[in-house]
Amino acid sequence: MKNNHYTYNLLNQTTKISLTFLLVACATVFRLTASTPTYQLSSHILDIDKGIPAANVRISLSKQTNNQWTVIDERTTDDNGRIKDFLAENGHDNKGIYKLTYHTAPYFAEQGKESFYPFIEVVFEIKDNQHYHVPITLSAFGYSTYRGN
Numbered sequence: 001m002k003n004n005h006y007t008y009n010l011l012n013q014t015t016k017i018s019l020t021f022l023l024v025a026c027a028t029v030f031r032l033t034a035s036t037p038t039y040q041l042s043s044h045i046l047d048i049d050k051g052i053p054a055a056n057v058r059i060s061l062s063k064q065t066n067n068q069w070t071v072i073d074e075r076t077t078d079d080n081g082r083i084k085d086f087l088a089e090n091g092h093d094n095k096g097i098y099k100l101t102y103h104t105a106p107y108f109a110e111q112g113k114e115s116f117y118p119f120i121e122v123v124f125e126i127k128d129n130q131h132y133h134v135p136i137t138l139s140a141f142g143y144s145t146y147r148g149n
Contacts (some may be wrong), residue, residue: 037085037088037089037090038088038089038090039084039131040087040088040089040094040126040129040131041061041094041126041131041132041134042082042083042085042086042131042132042133042134043059043077043082043083043086043100043133043136044080044083044133044136045057045077045135045136045137045138046081046136046137047081047138047139048137048138049138049140052081053077053079053080053081053082054077054081054107054138055077055079055081056076056077056107056110057076057081057103057104058074058075058076058103059074059075059083059100059101059102059103060073060074060101060103061073061074061075061086061087061098061099061100061101062098062099062101063096063097063099064096064097064098065096069099073086087126089129094126094129095126095127096125096126097123097124097125098123098125099121099122099123099124100121100124100134101120102119102120102121102122102136102138103118103119104117104119104120105118108140113140114140115140115141116140116141117141117143120136120138122145124147131149132147133147133148133149134147135148
Protein backbone atom coordinates (compact mmCIF):
# COMPACT_ATOMS: atom_id res chain seq x y z
CA MET A 1 0.00 0.00 0.00
CA LYS A 2 2.84 2.42 0.82
CA ASN A 3 4.44 1.66 -2.55
CA ASN A 4 1.25 2.62 -4.42
CA HIS A 5 0.92 5.84 -2.40
CA TYR A 6 4.58 6.73 -3.10
CA THR A 7 4.12 6.02 -6.85
CA TYR A 8 0.93 8.11 -6.92
CA ASN A 9 2.67 11.08 -5.23
CA LEU A 10 5.66 10.79 -7.56
CA LEU A 11 3.41 10.75 -10.64
CA ASN A 12 1.39 13.65 -9.26
CA GLN A 13 4.57 15.72 -8.69
CA THR A 14 5.93 14.80 -12.14
CA THR A 15 2.64 15.84 -13.73
CA LYS A 16 2.67 19.18 -11.87
CA ILE A 17 6.27 19.87 -12.91
CA SER A 18 5.53 18.91 -16.53
CA LEU A 19 2.48 21.15 -16.65
CA THR A 20 4.45 24.02 -15.12
CA PHE A 21 7.17 23.67 -17.76
CA LEU A 22 4.52 23.47 -20.50
CA LEU A 23 2.79 26.62 -19.24
CA VAL A 24 6.08 28.52 -19.01
CA ALA A 25 7.02 27.40 -22.53
CA CYS A 26 3.64 28.44 -23.92
CA ALA A 27 3.81 31.81 -22.20
CA THR A 28 7.32 32.40 -23.54
CA VAL A 29 6.30 31.54 -27.10
CA PHE A 30 3.21 33.74 -26.80
CA ARG A 31 5.29 36.64 -25.43
CA LEU A 32 7.88 36.29 -28.20
CA THR A 33 5.20 36.05 -30.87
CA ALA A 34 3.19 38.90 -29.44
CA SER A 35 6.19 41.19 -29.09
CA THR A 36 7.84 40.36 -32.40
CA PRO A 37 6.78 43.16 -34.74
CA THR A 38 5.59 42.35 -38.24
CA TYR A 39 5.93 44.62 -41.23
CA GLN A 40 3.76 45.08 -44.27
CA LEU A 41 6.37 46.39 -46.71
CA SER A 42 9.80 45.21 -47.78
CA SER A 43 12.17 45.93 -50.66
CA HIS A 44 15.18 44.38 -52.35
CA ILE A 45 17.75 45.66 -54.83
CA LEU A 46 19.65 43.34 -57.16
CA ASP A 47 22.56 44.87 -59.06
CA ILE A 48 22.18 43.01 -62.37
CA ASP A 49 25.45 44.39 -63.73
CA LYS A 50 27.38 42.65 -60.95
CA GLY A 51 24.88 39.86 -60.32
CA ILE A 52 24.78 40.53 -56.56
CA PRO A 53 22.52 42.35 -54.09
CA ALA A 54 23.08 46.10 -53.76
CA ALA A 55 24.13 46.70 -50.16
CA ASN A 56 24.21 50.07 -48.39
CA VAL A 57 21.67 51.84 -50.60
CA ARG A 58 19.48 54.35 -48.81
CA ILE A 59 15.76 54.01 -49.49
CA SER A 60 13.21 56.61 -48.41
CA LEU A 61 9.56 55.72 -47.90
CA SER A 62 7.04 58.50 -48.46
CA LYS A 63 3.25 58.58 -48.17
CA GLN A 64 0.93 60.75 -50.20
CA THR A 65 -1.64 62.72 -48.24
CA ASN A 66 -3.70 65.50 -49.87
CA ASN A 67 -1.43 65.39 -52.95
CA GLN A 68 1.64 66.04 -50.77
CA TRP A 69 4.49 63.57 -50.18
CA THR A 70 5.79 63.12 -46.65
CA VAL A 71 8.86 61.02 -45.89
CA ILE A 72 7.78 58.61 -43.15
CA ASP A 73 10.82 56.32 -42.96
CA GLU A 74 14.32 55.91 -44.30
CA ARG A 75 16.51 52.83 -44.18
CA THR A 76 19.64 51.37 -45.77
CA THR A 77 19.78 48.00 -47.49
CA ASP A 78 21.57 45.22 -45.64
CA ASP A 79 24.32 42.96 -47.09
CA ASN A 80 21.62 41.06 -49.00
CA GLY A 81 20.28 44.27 -50.55
CA ARG A 82 17.13 44.03 -48.44
CA ILE A 83 15.01 46.14 -46.17
CA LYS A 84 12.47 43.99 -44.38
CA ASP A 85 10.95 46.41 -41.92
CA PHE A 86 8.99 49.19 -43.57
CA LEU A 87 5.47 49.90 -42.23
CA ALA A 88 4.98 48.20 -38.90
CA GLU A 89 1.62 46.47 -38.80
CA ASN A 90 0.76 46.63 -35.05
CA GLY A 91 -2.94 46.93 -35.94
CA HIS A 92 -2.33 49.98 -38.13
CA ASP A 93 -4.24 50.49 -41.36
CA ASN A 94 -1.44 51.18 -43.83
CA LYS A 95 -3.66 51.60 -46.89
CA GLY A 96 -2.63 54.46 -49.13
CA ILE A 97 -0.33 55.63 -51.89
CA TYR A 98 3.38 55.32 -51.20
CA LYS A 99 6.66 56.07 -52.91
CA LEU A 100 9.99 54.32 -52.44
CA THR A 101 12.95 56.49 -53.44
CA TYR A 102 16.10 54.49 -54.13
CA HIS A 103 19.10 56.82 -53.76
CA THR A 104 21.32 55.18 -56.37
CA ALA A 105 23.86 57.94 -57.20
CA PRO A 106 25.98 57.37 -54.06
CA TYR A 107 25.91 53.60 -54.66
CA PHE A 108 27.38 53.97 -58.16
CA ALA A 109 29.73 56.83 -57.17
CA GLU A 110 31.25 54.57 -54.52
CA GLN A 111 32.09 52.11 -57.31
CA GLY A 112 33.52 54.84 -59.53
CA LYS A 113 30.70 54.39 -62.06
CA GLU A 114 28.62 56.97 -63.81
CA SER A 115 24.90 56.36 -63.74
CA PHE A 116 21.91 57.74 -65.57
CA TYR A 117 19.50 57.75 -62.63
CA PRO A 118 20.58 59.73 -59.53
CA PHE A 119 17.56 58.22 -57.79
CA ILE A 120 14.63 55.99 -58.71
CA GLU A 121 11.09 56.56 -57.50
CA VAL A 122 8.56 53.75 -57.45
CA VAL A 123 4.99 54.75 -56.65
CA PHE A 124 2.46 52.10 -55.61
CA GLU A 125 -0.77 51.68 -53.69
CA ILE A 126 -1.43 49.49 -50.66
CA LYS A 127 -5.07 48.44 -50.89
CA ASP A 128 -5.34 45.74 -48.22
CA ASN A 129 -3.56 44.10 -45.27
CA GLN A 130 -1.38 41.76 -47.35
CA HIS A 131 2.41 41.93 -47.40
CA TYR A 132 3.87 44.06 -50.19
CA HIS A 133 7.38 43.46 -51.53
CA VAL A 134 8.77 45.99 -54.01
CA PRO A 135 12.06 44.81 -55.51
CA ILE A 136 14.12 46.45 -58.23
CA THR A 137 16.75 45.09 -60.55
CA LEU A 138 19.33 47.78 -61.11
CA SER A 139 22.17 48.72 -63.43
CA ALA A 140 23.88 52.07 -63.99
CA PHE A 141 21.66 52.80 -67.00
CA GLY A 142 18.42 51.00 -66.28
CA TYR A 143 16.12 49.42 -63.74
CA SER A 144 13.00 47.29 -63.53
CA THR A 145 10.48 46.74 -60.76
CA TYR A 146 7.53 44.51 -60.00
CA ARG A 147 5.36 43.46 -57.08
CA GLY A 148 7.11 40.54 -55.45
CA ASN A 149 6.07 38.41 -52.52
